[in-house]
Amino acid sequence: MKNVYFLSDAHLGSRAIEHGRTQERRLVNFLDSIKHKASAIYLLGDMFDFWYEFRLVVPKGYTRFLGKISELTDMGVEIHYFIGNHDIWCGDYLTKECGVIMHREPLTTEIYGKEFYLAHGDGLGDPDKKFKLLRQMFHSKTLQTMFSAIHPRWSVELGLTWAKRSRQKRIDGKEPDYMGENKEHLVLYTKEYLKSHPNINFFIYGHRHIELDLMLSATSRVLILGDWINFFSYAVFDGENLFLEEYIEGETQA
Numbered sequence: 001m002k003n004v005y006f007l008s009d010a011h012l013g014s015r016a017i018e019h020g021r022t023q024e025r026r027l028v029n030f031l032d033s034i035k036h037k038a039s040a041i042y043l044l045g046d047m048f049d050f051w052y053e054f055r056l057v058v059p060k061g062y063t064r065f066l067g068k069i070s071e072l073t074d075m076g077v078e079i080h081y082f083i084g085n086h087d088i089w090c091g092d093y094l095t096k097e098c099g100v101i102m103h104r105e106p107l108t109t110e111i112y113g114k115e116f117y118l119a120h121g122d123g124l125g126d127p128d129k130k131f132k133l134l135r136q137m138f139h140s141k142t143l144q145t146m147f148s149a150i151h152p153r154w155s156v157e158l159g160l161t162w163a164k165r166s167r168q169k170r171i172d173g174k175e176p177d178y179m180g181e182n183k184e185h186l187v188l189y190t191k192e193y194l195k196s197h198p199n200i201n202f203f204i205y206g207h208r209h210i211e212l213d214l215m216l217s218a219t220s221r222v223l224i225l226g227d228w229i230n231f232f233s234y235a236v237f238d239g240e241n242l243f244l245e246e247y248i249e250g251e252t253q254a
Contacts, residue, residue, distance in 0.1 A: 001039075001112070001238070001239045002037055002038055002039035003034070003037050003038055003039065003236050003237065003238050004038070004039060004040045004041075004042070004111055004112070004236070004237045005034060005038055005040070005041045005042070005234055005235070005236050005237075006041075006042045006044060006118070006204050006223075006225060006234060006235040006236075006237075007041075007042075007043060007044070007206075007225060007228065007233070007234040007235070008043065008044035008045050008046060008047070008082075008084070008120065008205075008206025008207070008225045008227065008228075009044075009045070009046045009047075009084070009206045009207065009209055009225070009226075009227035009228060009229070010023065010024075010027055010046070010047045010048075010065075010227070010228035010229070011046055011047075011048070011049040011086065011227070011228075011229060012024055012027075012047060012048050012049060012061075012062055012065060013048055013049045013050065013059070013061055013062065014049035014229075015049075016049075017049075017229060023228065023229065024062070024064055024065055025064065026228075026232060026247070026249060027065060027228055027232075028064045028065055028068045029249055030232070030234070030247045030249075031068045031069065031072060032068060035071070035072050035075060035077060038072070038077050039077065039078065040077065040078035040079075040080065040111075041072070041077060041078070041079050041080070042080045042082070042118055042204075043079065043080065043081045043082065043100075044082045044084075044118060044119070044120050044121075044204065044205065044206040044225060045082045045083060045084025045085070045086075045087065045119075045120030045121075045122075045206050045207065046084035046085065046086045046087060046120065046206060046207070047065075047081070047084075047087060048062065048086060048087045049086055050086055050087070051086070051087040051089060051090060052089040053089060053090060053091035053092075053093050058093050066094075066097075066098055069098050069099075069100060070097070070098045070099060073098060073099030073100065074099065078101060079098070079099065079100040079101065080100065080101045080103060080107075080118075081094055081100040081101065081102050081103065082103045082104075082107070082118065082119065082120050082206075083102070083103070083104050083120065084120040084122060084206065084207065085120070085122040085123075085207070090102060103118075105119075106118065106119035106124070107119070108197075108200065111237060112237070112239040112240075113239075114201040114202060114237075115199050115200045115201050115202070116200070116201065116202045116203075116204065117190075117193070117197070117200045117202070117203045117204070118204050118205075119204075119205055120205065120206050120207050121186050121205035121206055121207030121208060121224070122207050124185070124186060124189045124205075125185035125186055125188050125189025125190075125192075126185045127185070175208055175209040175210060177210065178210050178212060181214065184208075184212075186205050186207070186208060186222070186224060187212075187214065187222060190203045190216065190222045191216060194216060194217070194220055198217075198220075200220060201219055201220055201221070202220070202221055202222075202223065202237075202242055203216075203220070203221070203222040203223070204222075204223045204224075204225065204235060205222070205223070205224050205225065206224070206225050206227075207224075208224050209226065209227045209229070209230070210224055210226060211224065211225070211226040211231055211233055211244060212224040213244045221242070223235055223242070223244055225244070226244075226246075231246055232246055232247045232248075233245065233246045233247070234246075234247065
């Protein structure tokens, strides 16, 4: 039985991350280290800091990452890609060229006999009205069509600049620390969702850039995956146990 892996929030290409090329290499090295151990890998959103597909154009860069996930799908490893709030605008490029399976909504799926609820996490339980409005705008097909009419030299520059400023607004470029079980929006959302879906064993999210592994009941856990900027963290499921780990290059990986 091969392992199933979960990771999120690499924000590749971010102009606010000084070690961007090293970061991408570390991610690629990790994917290479698990390629013979993995049956599936779930990328739970914001793998790019800004990604926008035009009909015949995609952003330059990311060749090492895209090449590695293409290699893995060619080997028969399932790569599932969830859009986040920084890479909402994925079209069919990753599917056609890299062989990934795209997900635009949260997914409930069975893995080795256990029920998983998987999502990036944006828009789930967050009461911030400004963020909700921004999210609605980003998902608007009309606004996407209008944005597509702008030449990539300006539109991609605008997107990368916006993403950089968004990160720089945060203290040390990091998300707020864990707010506690009774204040963390994703935990509150999950507790409420669990009431009507008690058979789900594992809820796994990205988005918050914190590491969290919390038991909600005797049979249900919620995990927030951290990120591939500061933690280089991931979850691995071996069919029986689910672990939250951090990748250190040179170490033998599970």
